[in-house]
Amino acid sequence: MLELPSSSRAATLLAQVRERRPRVHCLMNTVVQKFTADGITVVGGIPSMTSSIEEIESFVAKADALVVNLGTLDRARREVIRLAVDVANAAGKPWVLDPVHCDYSPSRLAFANELVALGPAIVRGNTAEMSLFEETGSPVRICTGPVDRLADDGRSVRIANGHRWMAAVTGTGCLTGGVIAAFMAVEPDTLVAAASALVVTGVSAELAAREAKGPGSFGVAFLDALSEVGAGDLLQHARIEDDQN
């Protein structure tokens, strides 16, 4: 019987991330590098961000997990992504694919499909992006939005946490990819790791929205909340639903 995610598992994994401080290497788009790195840091991980072809093998070799985000893609970035994925796969390190804007460009969609075939642990995107990928259970598929949907071969769950201001701050989706990678570094059950990470980001967003005046102050309050969210908050506010039926 496959385990379903729960608020108590999310709390345990959050404590493990804070204790073990996993290294997450991000091939992150240039729009939201700082926000993503801050998100990984405040949740307890250690981000690295270089996209230099000369250095990528060393950085991925040092990392516990990798995020591949296609938001600002060019020829050099494609080359470094291919190399990073080869290194991660050879070392058995988990990686997340965020196929940003693959719905805008056939060339980007073809590249995203090439990467899916290389075996990411997770593909995470918004509804428009995820609707372009086939419904396979492997890798774990995550479609974020007002409600997040996660599925693998045997499980399908919904996370109903978060706040509408998340959609008004550029990069909250990209940031969740980084937080998910940090959780994958401490938990081999990919769906449980990812669902736990999304509960942490979603509950943090709800706590942040209480303090914020609008999307601008929300972005700052969200980082504050991610650094402070605790087991009690997760146990009280997590909304995890079995989506099997």
Ligand SMILES: Nc1ncnc2c1ncn2[C@@H]1O[C@H](COP(=O)(O)OP(=O)(O)OP(=O)(O)O)[C@@H](O)[C@H]1O
């Ligand atoms: N209306 C909403 N209510 C609650 N949570 C939301 C809402 N919209 C988005 N979210 C949350 O925001 C995060 C980002 O999801 P979204 O689908 O907007 O990503 P995205 O489009 O890839 O974002 P970006 O590309 O700007 O990084 C997810 O954790 C999701 O749960």
Ligand SMILES: Cc1ncsc1CCO
């Ligand atoms: C707006 C935007 N354009 C490329 S990446 C990005 C941010 C995350 O989607």
Ligand SMILES: [Mg+2]
């Ligand atoms: Mg996105």
